[in-house]
Amino acid sequence: MAGRALRLAGEAPAGRRSFRSIAEPWTYLSPTLVLIALLMLVPLIVGIGFAFQNVQILNPFKRGFVGLAHFQAIANDPIFWKALVNTLWWTFASLILQFVLGLGLALLLWREFKGKRLVQAIVFLPWAVPSFLSGLTFAWLFNPVVGPFPHWLHALGLLASPDNILADPALAMWGPITANVWWGIPFFAITILAALQSIPNEMYEAAAIDGAGMLARFRHVTLAYLVPTIAITLLLRTIWIANFGDLVVVMTGGGPANQTQILPSYIFTVAFRKLDFGYASALSMVLLALLFLYAILILEMRRRLRSAF
Amino acid sequence: MVVAGTSQLRRRLGLCGHWLALALYILAALFPLFWLVKIAVTPTDLLFGEGIRLWPSSTTLSNFTTVLGATDFPWYFLNSVVVSLGTAAAVTVVASLSGYALSRFAFRWKNAVAFFLLLTQIFPLVMLIAPIYRLMTPLGLVDSLMGLILVYTAYNAPFATFLMQSFFEGIPKDLEEAAMIDGCTRFQALCRVILPLTLPGMGATLGFVFTAAWSELLFALMLISTETRMTFPVGLLTFVSKFSVDWGQMTAAAVLALIPACAFFAVIQRYLVQGLTAGAVKG
Numbered sequence: 001m002a003g004r005a006l007r008l009a010g011e012a013p014a015g016r017r018s019f020r021s022i023a024e025p026w027t028y029l030s031p032t033l034v035l036i037a038l039l040m041l042v043p044l045i046v047g048i049g050f051a052f053q054n055v056q057i058l059n060p061f062k063r064g065f066v067g068l069a070h071f072q073a074i075a076n077d078p079i080f081w082k083a084l085v086n087t088l089w090w091t092f093a094s095l096i097l098q099f100v101l102g103l104g105l106a107l108l109l110w111r112e113f114k115g116k117r118l119v120q121a122i123v124f125l126p127w128a129v130p131s132f133l134s135g136l137t138f139a140w141l142f143n144p145v146v147g148p149f150p151h152w153l154h155a156l157g158l159l160a161s162p163d164n165i166l167a168d169p170a171l172a173m174w175g176p177i178t179a180n181v182w183w184g185i186p187f188f189a190i191t192i193l194a195a196l197q198s199i200p201n202e203m204y205e206a207a208a209i210d211g212a213g214m215l216a217r218f219r220h221v222t223l224a225y226l227v228p229t230i231a232i233t234l235l236l237r238t239i240w241i242a243n244f245g246d247l248v249v250v251m252t253g254g255g256p257a258n259q260t261q262i263l264p265s266y267i268f269t270v271a272f273r274k275l276d277f278g279y280a281s282a283l284s285m286v287l288l289a290l291l292f293l294y295a296i297l298i299l300e301m302r303r304r305l306r307s308a309f
Numbered sequence: 310m311v312v313a314g315t316s317q318l319r320r321r322l323g324l325c326g327h328w329l330a331l332a333l334y335i336l337a338a339l340f341p342l343f344w345l346v347k348i349a350v351t352p353t354d355l356l357f358g359e360g361i362r363l364w365p366s367s368t369t370l371s372n373f374t375t376v377l378g379a380t381d382f383p384w385y386f387l388n389s390v391v392v393s394l395g396t397a398a399a400v401t402v403v404a405s406l407s408g409y410a411l412s413r414f415a416f417r418w419k420n421a422v423a424f425f426l427l428l429t430q431i432f433p434l435v436m437l438i439a440p441i442y443r444l445m446t447p448l449g450l451v452d453s454l455m456g457l458i459l460v461y462t463a464y465n466a467p468f469a470t471f472l473m474q475s476f477f478e479g480i481p482k483d484l485e486e487a488a489m490i491d492g493c494t495r496f497q498a499l500c501r502v503i504l505p506l507t508l509p510g511m512g513a514t515l516g517f518v519f520t521a522a523w524s525e526l527l528f529a530l531m532l533i534s535t536e537t538r539m540t541f542p543v544g545l546l547t548f549v550s551k552f553s554v555d556w557g558q559m560t561a562a563a564v565l566a567l568i569p570a571c572a573f574f575a576v577i578q579r580y581l582v583q584g585l586t587a588g589a590v591k592g
């Protein structure tokens with residue numbers, strides 16, 4: 001008994017001290033974590049609840065639990081399926097073009113030359129342009145009244161007549177994709193340039209001493225260093241672009257005839273124009289599930305690739 | 310001799326190709342913005358006749374004076390400045406604290422916290438628009454700039470935390486340890502010794518968040534309905550859908566919206582690499 005009391009008395013200060021040292025980092029983290037909890041986690045949970053209810057702001061009497069009815073409606077919603085296909089198309093076309101052009105730019109900037117700082121500032125400028133403005137600017141460039149693009153495309157023989165491609169169901173998706181590529185090239189260029197600059201020079205010298213030619217050095221040093229960065233950037237960027245609905249909302253509003261509707265812009269339209277929060281939340285759950293599946297698929301592929309080599 | 314000549318020729322050609330390729334990128338980056346300015350300074354009566362000329366035969370600033378004097382754009386501009394500066398200031402404060410925690414403490418769940426913050430970066434924020442609207446209505450935060458600042462602060466804090474963490478990593482730990490031995494508490498050491506050294510980093514964070522808040526469209530569209538409380542993106546888009554043929558005024562307003570974004574870009578340009586690699590997924 002006495003021994004136990006003694007031990008407790010002896011431990012108490014140590015316990016307090018360790019409590020303080022445990023609490024200290026969390027105190028510094030708490031403003032950020034509380035904000036995220038209140039403005040992301042709580043709305044997320046509320047949104048999951050909405051997905052199984054009727055929540056229509058314009059129709060306050062039609063309320064209540066509807067079970068899986070929204071999800072059944074989604075399965076039979078032709079706009080949803082169109083938006084799903086469009087989302088894939090939009091994401092991968094934007095991603096590949098941004099990546100290839102961004103890689104090219106990074107390789108061009110990966111050496112010293114006169115005026116490099118100025119050139120870098122200019123070619124990275126599109127990143128600073130607010131995305132809605134980049135959307136509006138390209139919408140105007142594609143407009144035959146004030147923009148040159150339709151006339152150029154016509155002159156090149158790519159368009160039969162100088163019309164607005166944003167109004168053409170077959171071509172409209174290229175409008176937001178073009179704006180997205182223009183706006184997103186700097187992101188890839190900067191990320192890849194940072195990775196290139198982190199390659200230690202000794203690696204190239206060692207490879208040269210071992211008799212590696214230019215091609216072998218590129219393959220075994222540059223690529224070997226770049227691939228991990230590129231892989232993670234591509235993975236994260238895919239998800240980011242798939243969630244990025246601003247340009248479609250600004251440039252076409254999903255039209256003509258939902259030909260450019262992608263999932264985020266569809267969710268926004270249902271929530272904003274129809275004020276049907278229940279259906280919008282159910283669509284959001286589907287988008288979240290798809291992104292989750294994609295991430296798992298990629299991680300699994302990575303694991304298999306690793307064990308294969 | 311001949312060999313030296315060809316290798317020099319080859320180098321010259323390579324240099325030319327390099328500059329040619331760079332010139333294409335420069336042209337592609339600047340042309341859309343140039344065209345925006347061009348439409349804005351074209352007099353309305355010339356616009357349709359000289360629609361696709363590279364430069365109009367006469368120019369005017371009347372579109373700018375109309376936008377500034379006879380529309381609601383000064384309101385939008387002011388609201389956007391308030392929201393963006395408010396968000397940038399709030400985020401810089403909370404992200405300095407959390408970035409400091411990630412940089413200086415070793416604690417249980419640290420990796421989990423970092424992973425959680427990274428996860429928020431790829432989360433589809435568009436799905437929160439409806440629940441946020443619903444939750445904020447009874448609190449009086451819908452149709453208010455304060456509500457927008459709160460939302461933007463929460464959504465930009467994770468990325469800014471990583472950015473601030475990377476700046477704190479560059480400052481030796483001995484500095485605050487010395488200050489703490491001299492009798493400062495850790496918080497005092499942070500405020501008096503460490504933060505003054507991270508001022509450039511805080512400036513960069515301020516710039517990144519300002520740019521992000523200045524660009525945000527979808528939440529602002531949903532949450533703001535009163536004309537005099539609209540931020541620039543909402544105001545401009547409303548203007549475009551109402552007066553979609555008033556090219557001069559639309560583009561003049563767009564050019565004005567570009568100015569603060571470009572100014573902050575000039576400030577943060579040096580930190581782009583650090584910022585984008587810290588955020589990894591930030592657009």
